[in-house]
Amino acid sequence: MSKLLPIWENLPIYFKQNLVDKLDFRSRQNLSACSKSERDLVDSCPISIHSLYIEQEDQEGFHLKISFSKNGTVLKFNCNNHDRGVSALYRLLSHRKTKIIFFDIYCEPEFSTSLDDFLSKFLEKRTAESSKLHVQHFSWNSGIPAEDTILRLLEQLNPNFLYWIRLNFVDIWSEEEKSDVVKKIVETEQWNRVGKIHLYDCKVDAYFKKFLHVDSLKICVEKLTEALLLEVIEVTRTRDPPPGSQFVISASEEIKLDTLTSVFTDFHNKRVPNAKNSDFANKRIQMSRYYNMGESNRSNDFQYNRDGLNSLVSSKKQFCTTVPNSNIPQTLECFVGRPEMVLFWDADKPTRKSFIDVNSLVEEASRIFSKPAESVYISNSCLHRLSIGMKEATKKNYEGFESICKINQKVVSETWQYYFLTVAKWLMHFEEFQKLDDEVKKRGFQLKILESAWHIWATLDRHSATAAYRRNNPNAPKSQILSRRGVLVDLKKVHFDSTWLSDYPAREIAYSIKLKLHTTRT
Incomplete structure (x- = not known):
């Protein structure tokens, strides 16, 4: 008589949990749908999540994007229904041992109210939970939430596991409102126990000491003073930080070189070194005195080849085995045969490219060049004729303003068309441009001049028009x-549609776009 094999229901619970722990997310979902007991089994097993993104970039609603650590599976859920989205997120993070490496929240400023509603419902559902979320890197890229939502969310994170907090309030709020929120955040246990803090677009002059306990720091101050710099340097030195520790301080006002020189001179000369660092401190003071000697005494008094490795190389001693005429590639880019920007690009991955046909623009410009100028003014001054030509080319657009709230491919193409043809008409008021030989015109030199000048003319015209406005x-x-x-x-209200420019989501290229808009505005 053959021995009966054990069935699934009779297997030990620890064996089942070990088996579920090795399943991917979809297999867990399929097993969970079998029965209530299987669902409880799946919920009792923790999940290792590499990255969890909560993002909303447009009117389509929130998306949950989850990347798992073990097999690299990436899932994306549409959470238009907040209740269903909150339930899914709550179940995903229900186990007290579930770990998340990157927890990133991104939301455009106009949808911040919807984000508050979503997170408030999630936090209310977790009110009865005694365990904290195991999140290692927390990043907030949105507006300042209402009712201290971000404060309540931070308090749900395990301070013993949290290492990095990154806050970027991307919308336009006053410094007082930002400071009120940040002052509450810096008093939390999670903030005081992290090792890395990045805070953007918020001045922290009044309470910058709250940031000096971390190993990696990025903050912004209104004015970088000598006292502030000295205190940061002194705290960094006395804490004996681990290798790789750093701090970055950006200031709204320009930092003068005299301020930095006086700070470091004061730090070198007035600080009493510890006994274990006395040799290093003496060398530091000698270097400071040498710097104060002036330019004339530094030129011929510097010693070279003091390093042991350099001495061996300079004396041509054979200290290691060398391979003559080695063809080893100097960089990974040379080895792969791709530039750095596409080094990890998958060539087999399908991509969608946007093509813009500009043949009609070139044909229209050629037609303009083949005809005389629309208006002819007799003037002996070339600059006067060009000034009149610019007024003629732009006079149709002085009647009123059209306000746009979304910049997409159509708006950008219309801007290109406007400036390309406007500059073509403006060049026709340049008498020397019309006197070009027919042979030169046949070779397309007129179009080459237009192609080289229209975007420069457009930039100057935008600044001029903005100044006049x-x-x-x-x-x-x-x-x-x-x-x-x-x-x-309006740079505060306009939305830039980047889907026709790049396959990357707007969240990942938002910094570059905002930086460019800020540069244009200033």
Whole structure:
């Protein structure tokens, strides 16, 4: 008589949990759908999550993007229904041993109210939970939430596991409102026990000492003073930080070289060194005195080849085996045959490319060049003719302003078309441009001049139009600019659609886009 094999229901619970621990997320979901007992079994097993993203970039609603550590599976859920999304997130993080390496929240400023509602429901559902979430890196890229949502969320994180807090309040709030929220955050246990803090767009002059306990620090101050710098350097030195520790301080006002020189001179000369660091301190003071001697005494008094390795190399001693005429690639880019920007790009992955046909623009510009200027003014001054030509080319756009709230491929293409053809008409008022030989025209030199000059002309025209608009409207917000004649853009309210430019989500390229807009505005 053959021995009966054990069935699933009779297997030990520890064996089942070990088996579930090796399943991917989809297999867990399939097993969980079998029965209530299997669902309880799956919920009793922790999940290792590499990254958890909660993001909303458009009107489509929130998305949960989850990347698992063990097999690299990436799942994305649409959470238009907040209740279903909260339930899914709660079940995912229900086990007290579930670990998350990166927990990233991103939301455009106009959807911050929806984010508050989503997170508030999730936090209410976790009110009865006594365990904390095991999150190692927490990142907030959104506006300042209402009702201290971010404060309640931080308190749900395990301070013994949390290492990095990154806060970036991307929308436009006053410094007082930002400071009120940050002052509450810095009093939490999670904040005081992390090893890495990055805080953007918030001045912390009044309470910067709250940030000096970490190994890696990035903060922003209104004015970088000698006292502040000295205290940061002194705290960093006395804490005996581990290798790789660093601090970065950015200031709103320009940092003068005299301030830095006086700070480091004071630090070298006035600080009493510890006994174990006395030799290093003496060398530091000698270097400070040598620096104060002046330029004339430094040129011929510096000693070279003091390093042991360099001495061996300079004396041509054979200290290691060398391979003559080695063809080893100098960099990984040379070895792979790709530039750094596409080093890890998968060539087999399908991509969607956007093509913009500009043949019609070139044909229209050629037609403009083949005809005389629309208006002819007799003037002996070349600059006068060009000034009149610029007024003629832009006079149709002085009647009013069109305000746009979304910049997409259509808006960008229309801007290109406007400036390309406007500059072509403007060049026709340049008498020497019309006197070019027919042979030169046939070779396309006119188009080459246009292709080289139109984008420079466009940049200058945008700045000129924006300056004229602000002079005529002194009460207008400083965030309003003219992207071209007759088109008004508010940098605080405009949304940039980047889907036609890159396959990367807007969250990952938002910094570059905002930096470019900020540069244009200033």
